[in-house]
Amino acid sequence: MPERIRVLVAKPGLDGHDRGAKIIARAFRDAGFEVIYTGLRQTPEQVVTAALQEDVDVVGLSVLSGAHMTLCPRIMELMKKEKLDDVLVIVGGIIPDKDIATLKQLGVHEVFQPGASTEDIIAYVKENVAKR
Amino acid sequence: MAFTTISGVPVSEVYTADSVADLDYAHDLGDPGHPPYTRGIHENMYRGKLWTMRQFSGFGTAEETNQRYRYLLEHGQTGLSVAFHLPTLMGYDSDHPMSAGEVGKCGVAIESLADMEALFAGIPLDKISTSMTTNAPATILWSMYLVVAEKQGVSWDKLRGTIQNDILKEYIAEKTYIFPPRPSMKLIVDTFEFGVQHVPQWNVISVSGYHIREAGSTALQELAFTLYDGIEYVEWARRAGLDVDAFAPRLSFFFNAHNDFFEEIAKYRAARNVWYKVMTQRFHCRNPKSAVLRFHTQTAGCALTAQQPYNNVVRVALQAMAAVMGGTQSLHTNALDESLALPTEHAARLALRTQQIIAHETGVVNTPDPLGGSYFVERLTLDMEKGCWDYFDRLDAMGGMVAAIEQSFPQREIQEASYRYQKAVERKEKIVVGVNDFVLEEESSIDILSIDESVAERQIARTQKVRESRDNAACRKAMETLRSAALAGNINMMPPILDCVRSYATLGEICDTLRGVYGTYEEPAF
Numbered sequence: 001m002p003e004r005i006r007v008l009v010a011k012p013g014l015d016g017h018d019r020g021a022k023i024i025a026r027a028f029r030d031a032g033f034e035v036i037y038t039g040l041r042q043t044p045e046q047v048v049t050a051a052l053q054e055d056v057d058v059v060g061l062s063v064l065s066g067a068h069m070t071l072c073p074r075i076m077e078l079m080k081k082e083k084l085d086d087v088l089v090i091v092g093g094i095i096p097d098k099d100i101a102t103l104k105q106l107g108v109h110e111v112f113q114p115g116a117s118t119e120d121i122i123a124y125v126k127e128n129v130a131k132r
Numbered sequence: 133m134a135f136t137t138i139s140g141v142p143v144s145e146v147y148t149a150d151s152v153a154d155l156d157y158a159h160d161l162g163d164p165g166h167p168p169y170t171r172g173i174h175e176n177m178y179r180g181k182l183w184t185m186r187q188f189s190g191f192g193t194a195e196e197t198n199q200r201y202r203y204l205l206e207h208g209q210t211g212l213s214v215a216f217h218l219p220t221l222m223g224y225d226s227d228h229p230m231s232a233g234e235v236g237k238c239g240v241a242i243e244s245l246a247d248m249e250a251l252f253a254g255i256p257l258d259k260i261s262t263s264m265t266t267n268a269p270a271t272i273l274w275s276m277y278l279v280v281a282e283k284q285g286v287s288w289d290k291l292r293g294t295i296q297n298d299i300l301k302e303y304i305a306e307k308t309y310i311f312p313p314r315p316s317m318k319l320i321v322d323t324f325e326f327g328v329q330h331v332p333q334w335n336v337i338s339v340s341g342y343h344i345r346e347a348g349s350t351a352l353q354e355l356a357f358t359l360y361d362g363i364e365y366v367e368w369a370r371r372a373g374l375d376v377d378a379f380a381p382r383l384s385f386f387f388n389a390h391n392d393f394f395e396e397i398a399k400y401r402a403a404r405n406v407w408y409k410v411m412t413q414r415f416h417c418r419n420p421k422s423a424v425l426r427f428h429t430q431t432a433g434c435a436l437t438a439q440q441p442y443n444n445v446v447r448v449a450l451q452a453m454a455a456v457m458g459g460t461q462s463l464h465t466n467a468l469d470e471s472l473a474l475p476t477e478h479a480a481r482l483a484l485r486t487q488q489i490i491a492h493e494t495g496v497v498n499t500p501d502p503l504g505g506s507y508f509v510e511r512l513t514l515d516m517e518k519g520c521w522d523y524f525d526r527l528d529a530m531g532g533m534v535a536a537i538e539q540s541f542p543q544r545e546i547q548e549a550s551y552r553y554q555k556a557v558e559r560k561e562k563i564v565v566g567v568n569d570f571v572l573e574e575e576s577s578i579d580i581l582s583i584d585e586s587v588a589e590r591q592i593a594r595t596q597k598v599r600e601s602r603d604n605a606a607c608r609k610a611m612e613t614l615r616s617a618a619l620a621g622n623i624n625m626m627p628p629i630l631d632c633v634r635s636y637a638t639l640g641e642i643c644d645t646l647r648g649v650y651g652t653y654e655e656p657a658f
Contacts, residue, residue, distance in 0.1 A: 014218040014234050016307025019348050019434075022547055022658065023554050037658050040307055041222075041230070065218055066473070066583065070233025094438075096472055097577055114438040114471050115567040117558050 005129050007058040010038040010047045012075065015065035020092055024060060027118035033058075033125075044074040052082050057129050063093040069102070076106045088128050092116065138392040138562065139350035140552065141515070147507035155510055160405065160517075164500035168408035170401045170513065172459040173424050177500035178491075182210075184462035185487045186263060188430065190215030190240035191474045192587045193594075194250035197240040200477070201255060207481055208488060211462060212293075213263040214251070215239035216273070221308045223269050223643030226591040235588035238474075239265075243591075243639045244598045248276035249283065258286040262293040263338070263428070263462075268310035270297040271319050271625055272642050275633040278331070294335035294384055294428070297323055300361040300533055301340050303655070304542045305347035310643060313534045315618075315650035319625055320365060321372045324379040326626040335384040337365060338428060344542075345388035346434045348550020351399045352516060354388060356523035357533075357542050359406055363524070364533040366415055376415050380422035384461075389451040390432040396451070397503055398512035400458030403427065405513070406520045429455035430464040436471040440566035441578055444468040449486050456490055457502055463487055473580040540656045595638060602636040610635045611645050618649040 009025045011018060018040060028035045036054050038047060051059050059079075063071060072091060079087065091103060092112040100111045109128065112121055135143045144151070155161070162168055165175030174180055187204055189212075190197045201212055217239040219231035225243045226235045235241055242248055257280065266273040274295050281291055299316040302309040309316070320337065327336040341358035349357070362383065370376055385403065389396055404425045411423035431451040436444045445468050452465050465483040467475030475483065491497055503509045530536040537543070556562045563569045610632040617623040632642050 013232075014222050014224075014230060016302075017346075018307060019346070019550055023348075023551055025658070026547075026551055027554075039655070039658065043230070065234055066237035067233030070585075074232075094472065096580055096582070115564070117568075118554065119558055 002057055002129070005033045005058060005125065006036070006054065006056040007033050007060060007125070008036050008038065008047070008051050008054055008056045009060045009062065010042055010050070011040050011062055012042050012044055012047050012071040013063060013065055013067045014041060015063055015067070016040055017064040018062070020064070021062040024062070024092065024118060024121060027122060028125075031122045044071055044078055047075055048078040048082055048084070051079065051084055051087060056087060057132075058088045058090065058125055061089070061091045063091065063095070066094065068093065068095055069099055072103055072108060073106050076108065080107070086132055088125065088132065090121070090125070092121075134561075137351070137395040138390060138553075139352060139395060139549075140556075141350075141352075141395070147511055149507065151507050152510045152514070155514065160514065161504065167423070169404040169424060171501035171504050173404065173426060173461075174500070177459065178456075178497035182491050182497065183456065183460050184211040184261065185209050185484060186211035186213045186428065186462045186464055187480060187484055188213040188215050188265065188464045189480065190217070191581070192236040192583055193241055193591055194247045198251055198253055198255070200480070203477060204480065204484065205255075205260075207484060209484055211261045211263065212255070213265070213464060215265055217241050218308070219243075220269065220273070220639060221265075221267065223310045223640060223647070225595055225638050225640030226588055227595065228640060231588075235591055236583050241587070241591045242273065242276070243595055244636050245276050245279055245633050246594065246598050246636065248273075248280050252280050252284075256286070257281045257284055258290040263296070264293070265296045267296055267299055267302050267306070267308055268316065269639060269643060270295045271323060271629050272633065272639050274323065275626065275630045278630065279633050288331045289333065291331055292333045294338050295323065296340060296386070297337040298340045298361065300364060300537065301343050301358070303537045303653070304344055304357060305349075305546065306343035307655070309653045311646065311650040312653045313537065315646075316653075317365075317368045317534070318621075321369045321374065322624045322626055324365075324369050324382075325372075325374055325624055327382055328374075328378045334382065336379065336382045338384045338386045339365065340386040342386050342388045342430050344546065345390060345432065347546050348434075348553060349546045350549050351390065351392070351395050352519040352523075353542075353545055353549060355399050355403055355406075355516060356520045358385065358387070359403065359410065359520060360524055360527050360533055362407065363410060363414070367532065370415070376417050377419035377422050380411060380415070380417055381419060381424075385425055385427040387427055387429050388432050389429050389455040391435050391447065391451065393450060393454050394503075394509055394512060396454040397458045398509055398516050400427070400429075400455070400460065401501070401509070401513045402516035402520065404459075406517055426461045428462040428464070429458075429460040431455070431466045433466055433470060436466060436468075437564060437566050438471040439575060440572060441468050441471065443566055444471070445482065445486070448483065449490070452486055452490055453494075453496065456496055459501060469578060469580055472578070473582065476579060476581045538656070543656075598636050598638065607632070607635040607637050611637055611641065614642065615645050615649060618646055
């Protein structure tokens with residue numbers, strides 16, 4: 001397990017709803033993680049470039065606009081291309097149940113739906129980064 | 133155990149006459165329909181006219197949304213409210229790379245006059261009032277609506293409706309901005325001037341607290357930042373030489389209806405009182421209508437839960453009740469499935485029925501301000517008012533709202549409140565039924581609306597057809613005139629934008645032209 005877990009919190013696409021992204025970024029910081037927040041309106045390419053340059057252990061994607069089935073697959077594809085296979089990828093936002101299995105098949109490790117607690121997400125990250 | 137409102141304001145065990153010893157009826161309340169309008173803006177309130185039942189709606193292409201509008205009107209809805217998809221709100225056409233995956237998802241895809249014509253096909257614009265959630269591209273979308281009216285043969289003085297047109301809360305909370313603050317404020321002042329001259333019954337702005345609250349603010353922050361945004365718009369318009377009494381009667385507001393029943397009612401009552409004092413004492417208005425705050429309400433999307441979604445029907449009914457008892461002029465009630473997706477037809481109808489039950493079955497419409505005189509509600513209202521003046525002093529000291537946004541002040545205040553609330557929920561100091569208590573192990577799933585990718589294909593094909601079939605020379609000429617006007621900086625932008633729209637220039641093309649002159653906005657680092 002790395003000494004300090006490094007997390008990229010990213011907002012891909014046009015969605016500006018950043019309440020959840022900012023809450024989780026702050027909760028990660030309070031939990032002792034190093035957090036890099038991309039800011040809004042990132043293309044999948046920008047997200048993956050940031051993950052590569054920042055050498056992160058975790059990528060957290062926040063999407064509330066319904067575009068997750070376009071944006072997340074593209075990000076997973078680019079991450080594979082960049083050989084970022086050891087990075088833990090989690091997704092949060094308005095993600096219907098029916099999409100979760102598809103996202104996991106593409107390599108997303110976990111999906112956190114509305115109502116998820118920051119403590120549960122932090123616990124998940126600690127446990128799964130340790131395993132990698 | 134501490135008893136607090138959902139915003140964290142301490143609540144006493146009991147309120148008595150002593151709790152409101154400082155209340156002065158004439159100064160703080162007044163009768164309904166009389167200054168300072170705390171008790172409502174009409175003497176007989178809903179006896180004269182019910183609030184407008186206006187469900188915010190839009191998805192897929194213009195045709196699909198047109199069907200939904202007709203459905204809602206058939207079932208007794210009394211006004212329209214257009215939800216545009218994110219590419220439209222961000223000034224991109226559907227074939228722009230940034231639009232990938234977003235087409236028709238959060239709202240309806242509108243990018244040229246052809247789309248707007250299809251959206252209102254068979255809906256006579258002189259018979260219905262329409263609200264449009266247009267912020268950064270408000271001038272363009274309003275122009276499209278005005279040209280559709282022209283084509284229907286409806287003169288602009290007959291049109292009623294509202295453009296949201298509130299960019300300040302975009303920088304603060306919702307984040308669908310395009311241009312930097314200064315050119316954005318100029319465009320807004322242009323709509324004020326144009327509306328007064330040509331579309332006299334139109335509300336040229338809906339100054340919105342809804343999104344500030346959804347971003348996690350307290351009730352007081354929602355109220356104070358929204359009213360101060362209102363002050364900022366009046367200041368900028370006045371500085372541009374507009375007569376306050378000409379445009380102020382066309383300003384409207386938009387608030388959230390969250391879960392804390394009495395705190396929300398106090399918020400609406402204080403809103404009217406504070407705005408009356410702002411307009412009369414700060415801006416010295418002479419027209420009595422300039423000081424009357426009219427508002428729309430939407431129940432809190434952020435209070436809906438994905439868990440046990442039918443519980444949302446109950447939440448929405450209680451929130452809507454607060455809005456009505458607070459004297460709203462129009463109302464959107466959320467559908468039970470909106471924490472999962474855009475609403476299905478059935479869920480949208482149930483949301484509308486909720487308003488109809490409040491209006492026709494509960495009796496709360498019989499008399500204005502039914503909670504006036506409640507020691508508790510009056511105390512909350514006075515405290516809410518005082519909290520506004522305190523925030524106004526701080527914002528004045530920073531040099532106004534644009535300056536405060538540049539210093540990230542409202543953004544930081546909201547983030548703090550949002551994080552505090554999240555932690556309170558996780559410590560179970562605040563209970564959210566079905567989420568942190570009364571949880572079901574096995575949730576049954578409900579049917580939700582999904583928007584497939586064929587919408588994007590159809591939309592892109594239509595826009596390409598528009599670009600091929602229009603008179604491209606005329607379109608280019610209109611865009612050149614637009615660019616010159618933007619560069620000149622002292623010309624009202626509405627007439628050149630109307631000409632671009634008439635020539636079937638797309639929203640993305642018009643925004644590209646304006647981006648070329650005005651630049652774009654990036655928010656301060658987090």
